[in-house]
Amino acid sequence: MGENSQQTLRANELLLEAIRSPEQLPMLSNADWELLIRVARRVRLLGRLEADLSSAGLLDKIPAKAADHLRASRNVIQHRKTLVTWEINRILWALKGTDVPIILLKGAAYMMAGLPPAPGRLFADVDLLTPEENVGEIEEKLVSKGWYKMQLDPYDDRYYRVWMHEIPPLRHRERGTEIDIHHRILPRTSRLKPDPALMIGAARPLAHPKLKVLCPADMVLHSLVHLFLEGDPVEGLRLRDLLDVHLLLQHYGQEPGFWEGLVPRAKQLGLARPLFYGLRYAQGFFSTQIPESVLLDIGGSRPYWPVRALMDFLVPLALLPGHPDYPKPTASVARWLLYVRSHWLKMPPLMLLRHLSYKAYLRFRGINKKVDLAQLDLRQQ
């Protein structure tokens, strides 16, 4: 095995082991801590390690330098949580007088419903799901209360409005925070077409009368859709999304009826394939406890073996960060291939060709979009 492969393996094992058994972390050497911090930062799981160590009361059992990094990450996460909580408060204020149901998605949902993925998870924006016929009304209300529609170039704007499952993000004038309003969980053009009405109908209420979250099975499925279909060509598949799935399965697995209903629900929504992959890799990476009957049941939705073998080869490469000093070219290719695959599933071939050529043309035209350091105000970061 070459140096690159060995280092990749070491970095990935270190990260997965840290997530699987945080109680072992105090035994780590300084060299391992140094690498773990770098890879966990890359996949944005530093906060997760902090949350796990802190709930086990082990934060003062690790090297002070490592603890500094974890604490820094916790402070940022805590700050984002404050922002998101306040943003939800403001959204509810702006939507006073409407009866439109607001379903929180992803991070905001985990936080407001107090679910296990929430601690240590980095939050970005607020994602909402609402029936398509209500989108206009919500957008209008928010715009009249201080949010504005972000200026996109005509291509992107059209892309959003005609093809997408969400409208262009709204940003608040003073706070700068963004809201993504979805009317379905996948683009209109997608080959997978989970019926949004079914998902909205099954949503569960939260303490606040206007807020809801997806029902457990739908939440797991949405998380998987996000994992496999919303990748990034450079970053790859997001390990933290798979970890969300693992934690949700562990949590909801205790609820009576959850496991029995999961596969039928996936089939009903046409998401059996993403569920197959999700269960397979959650079990593979995080040793998720899944009942035999569920695995048997979802086995019927597995792809033919060559596809399975290819995915088994690509997914770990795209999902795991590797060693920052020993980048693997095959991992970059895998990330790119899975990105193309996700688009393939979301768009008809001709449209995909047009879209990717246009994006490639943009990249070619503006070869370097990297920001100039001197123009960055350090205080804004």
Add this chain to the structure above:
Amino acid sequence: MRISDCTAVQLKRLLKNGEFNVQLGPFHIRIFSNIASLVPLLSQLYYFYPVVRQDSISDLHIKIAYPRGLRHWYRKQAVFSIDGGQAFAPYAVEHAFPALEWGINWCIATRAHHLLMLHSAVVERNGNAILFPAWPGHGKSTLCTALVFSGWRLLSDEFGLVRPEDGMLLPIPRLIPLKNESIDVIRQFCPDAVIGPSFYKTRKGTVAHVRPPEDSIHRMDEPAKPRWLIFPRWVANAPLSLEPIPKSQAFLMVATNAFNYEVLDQTAFRLVTDMVKDCDCYSLVYSDLNQAVTAIDELTRSNHG
């Protein structure tokens, strides 16, 4: 071991192997570079800095190197990256050193959220520190350099690092980047200071780096207690004025000029409140550096006992 214990050949090899591992205050920074022109600069300006022991944890992994592939040959550029990811547009290779210095500051400002980071110069004498929070162009680096060569210890010319546990200021005595006219001003004020070469036409004009005095670097593990908050402003031909200001005003000026006040939320509010309570707060307008240094000296002596 210190950088001064390494020969140029050793430094070059360390840089090339990514084993150049230096302590800058609370941070251990590992630098990788294949740009040979950095070696004499680091050897001169980082002379007193301690080399980090190989078995301790490094906080930042920075690379400043020629781009890979064809671009290496047709354009002489330096690319700054952190943890293998390119953070900024490439620099002209002649500006690799100032780019490295800025880049390190950027990395600290965007990552070290376990500390409250004020945008302020900090110097110390007899265990008591003065903070000089200021906006760019207000002459905080120049004033700070003059004080540091007049018997004060440098904690930082840029970061007021406040430890949340006890509100103490952590030193991070980095090189002081002087801009444009201040370079000559400082050459005249303290002819003994070691100042690196001037880099012309950088994105911030002409820049030259002052090496902090040996004592400041030796004592970089020694925190200091905040005692004075002085808000400096250089105004051409202005008569010297050093006037007390209300604490409420000082609070706002410190809080709104921090790198991560919002991120630390209640902790930041508590730390800045305590700091403003414990400090005497002044506004300083100056045009003559000697006058300013004398005035600060008198103020802090009379106030001290």
